Amino acid sequence: MKKVLRWIVIYSFCSGAAAFGQGDKELAEEYFKNNDCAKALTYYTSLLKSSFEKGALKNYTNCIARTRAWGDGEQFYKRQIKNDAVNASWYYLYWGVLLEAQGKSQEASKRNEQAVTSSGARIELKRDLADEFRSINQPEWAKNILLQAREGAKRNDLFNLELASVYRDLNDPEKMIDELLSYGLRYQNTEVVQNMLQDFTKDEKEQVLLEKVLYDKIQKFPNEGFYNELLIWYQIQRKDFYKAFIQERSLDKRFKHNGARLYNLGMLALQNVDYHTAGAVFDYLVKEYPKGQLYPVSRRMAIFAREEQVKNTYPVKKSEVQKLLGQYQQLVDELGTNVRTMEALRNMAILNAFYMDDFKKAIDILETAIEAGKQEKNFVDKCKLDLGDIYLLQGEPWEATLVYSQVEKSQKDDVLGYEAKLRNAKLHYYKGDFILAKAVLDILKKATTREIANDANELSLLIMDNTGLDSNETAMKEYSSVELLLFQNKKFEALDTLKQLYQRYQGHSLADEILWLTAKTYIKLDSNQQALENLKLLTSKFGHDIFGDDALFATAKLYQEKLNEKDQAMKLYQELMEKYPGSIFVAESRKRFRILRGDVIN
Numbered sequence: 001m002k003k004v005l006r007w008i009v010i011y012s013f014c015s016g017a018a019a020f021g022q023g024d025k026e027l028a029e030e031y032f033k034n035n036d037c038a039k040a041l042t043y044y045t046s047l048l049k050s051s052f053e054k055g056a057l058k059n060y061t062n063c064i065a066r067t068r069a070w071g072d073g074e075q076f077y078k079r080q081i082k083n084d085a086v087n088a089s090w091y092y093l094y095w096g097v098l099l100e101a102q103g104k105s106q107e108a109s110k111r112n113e114q115a116v117t118s119s120g121a122r123i124e125l126k127r128d129l130a131d132e133f134r135s136i137n138q139p140e141w142a143k144n145i146l147l148q149a150r151e152g153a154k155r156n157d158l159f160n161l162e163l164a165s166v167y168r169d170l171n172d173p174e175k176m177i178d179e180l181l182s183y184g185l186r187y188q189n190t191e192v193v194q195n196m197l198q199d200f201t202k203d204e205k206e207q208v209l210l211e212k213v214l215y216d217k218i219q220k221f222p223n224e225g226f227y228n229e230l231l232i233w234y235q236i237q238r239k240d241f242y243k244a245f246i247q248e249r250s251l252d253k254r255f256k257h258n259g260a261r262l263y264n265l266g267m268l269a270l271q272n273v274d275y276h277t278a279g280a281v282f283d284y285l286v287k288e289y290p291k292g293q294l295y296p297v298s299r300r301m302a303i304f305a306r307e308e309q310v311k312n313t314y315p316v317k318k319s320e321v322q323k324l325l326g327q328y329q330q331l332v333d334e335l336g337t338n339v340r341t342m343e344a345l346r347n348m349a350i351l352n353a354f355y356m357d358d359f360k361k362a363i364d365i366l367e368t369a370i371e372a373g374k375q376e377k378n379f380v381d382k383c384k385l386d387l388g389d390i391y392l393l394q395g396e397p398w399e400a401t402l403v404y405s406q407v408e409k410s411q412k413d414d415v416l417g418y419e420a421k422l423r424n425a426k427l428h429y430y431k432g433d434f435i436l437a438k439a440v441l442d443i444l445k446k447a448t449t450r451e452i453a454n455d456a457n458e459l460s461l462l463i464m465d466n467t468g469l470d471s472n473e474t475a476m477k478e479y480s481s482v483e484l485l486l487f488q489n490k491k492f493e494a495l496d497t498l499k500q501l502y503q504r505y506q507g508h509s510l511a512d513e514i515l516w517l518t519a520k521t522y523i524k525l526d527s528n529q530q531a532l533e534n535l536k537l538l539t540s541k542f543g544h545d546i547f548g549d550d551a552l553f554a555t556a557k558l559y560q561e562k563l564n565e566k567d568q569a570m571k572l573y574q575e576l577m578e579k580y581p582g583s584i585f586v587a588e589s590r591k592r593f594r595i596l597r598g599d600v601i602n
Helices: 002-033 037-050 054-067 070-083 085-101 105-118 123-135 139-153 160-169 173-187 190-200 204-220 225-237 241-255 260-271 275-288 295-311 318-335 342-354 359-372 377-393 397-410 415-430 434-444 450-466 474-487 491-504 511-524 528-542 548-562 566-579 586-597
Strands: none
Touching: 002 037, 002 054, 037 054, 037 070, 054 070, 054 085, 070 085, 085 105, 085 123, 105 123, 105 139, 123 139, 123 160, 139 160, 160 173, 160 190, 173 190, 173 204, 173 225, 190 225, 204 225, 225 241, 225 260, 241 260, 241 275, 260 275, 260 295, 275 295, 295 318, 295 342, 318 342, 342 359, 342 377, 359 377, 377 397, 377 415, 377 474, 397 415, 415 434, 415 450, 415 474, 434 450, 450 474, 474 491, 474 511, 491 511, 511 528, 511 548, 528 548, 548 566, 548 586, 566 586
């Protein structure tokens, strides 16, 4: 019985001591939060005598600095170092913090040195100390302790990522890059290296250095694919797809990728409207792999890349379109009319309809394409949307809406269904049925694809802002009919109508829309002086409105790309950046301004 009582007493005493210790910590933190350092210090001192806690030591040091009780702090550190040798490094480090706060940098350095020395051969402790040195803005000491750990362990692969971060703090990009590349090469972990490089190389000089280092590494170690991989990634980040193509081509030959990665790069270039590079990539695949699986699609994509170039170079030349049609026909003749050429047939139909005004031929080719791809439901419905567009080009809106509605039902909850619904909404808009158009557009604002939702929102706002201003909505009906003319490629007829509209509706809310549409149409006709006149009028009268930054950016581009007046273009890009700091065109304006100024842009 006495033994049992004795164990109960011992257990109660221990439990009480533990509770008391826990109470000290909570009280210390409470006083610290309330900025009552005098009381907090009492509890932190008591707590640290019984057990080591880095957080408590950090707060203790903070309180000493706040109360300027320098002598008490010095006595405390000395006593703790003597009594708790295992954690001496931490006490030296924070003693150094305290000395730094007093302006005693030389003495602080001595304590930092002692913190490093007393850590001995404990690798993880050195890592933790380095993190702490970084957190108190002492990256030089973080570097020292990590390098000492390396030397002691005789392992140059230790702490690559930690040292990369430290060298970033020290503004030493060359060593930072070297550490990251060493890590990536050793562990073949490009993802970690890419993420850190993306965070660390935001400065232009660092980016130039990274590219140079990677090229040097590739020359020095030609059989090491890691550096090529990283350079390709970097060039894609910079949207320099042609340079990426050169590197990817080299890897393709060396590692026998059979063109798969090159194909992906070509598609990426296409998505980023770098049609020249996309065409070069697909041409290479056609030449190098004439019997490969990618040959049919590469052949078609090579023509498609050139098609996009032709369609986006104003004015579009019918002679160039005719060349494209000949190339597509050669592809069909070579591979036959089947699933491999159905997309080529569809492209041929669209070119004939929109650029050659040969609607009958376009419809005949579409019917052939539908027959070739009849097992592919999505493809058939895409062709039906094209067919609806052709009917609209011919001035047969009822036939168009019938075909669009078929696709709506067939693809009810899919992207093509939303696209069909959007085309039907535009058709209602062209016909002047704004209430019905807006009802459909308001549904589409919640569409799953951002592009469709944005288009729906834009047209819905146009209708909302410019209807209800007069009883019969004459101005809006005339404006929407002009948009139909433009869809039908009747640009000169549309321009004549737009001029009349502006004369009649200069005080209408549509005035800026009319000027903007006129300017865009002149640009597509390569009538640059007329485009400039309308853009300048838009900027002077409606610069504060929604198209202010659009008009200014378009004007600057015309001066740069068409009129070769670089100084004027620079002036306008500068004006846009200052006048519209939140514009989506700011980043591109800055890039173009720097190119015109002669800066080195990679």
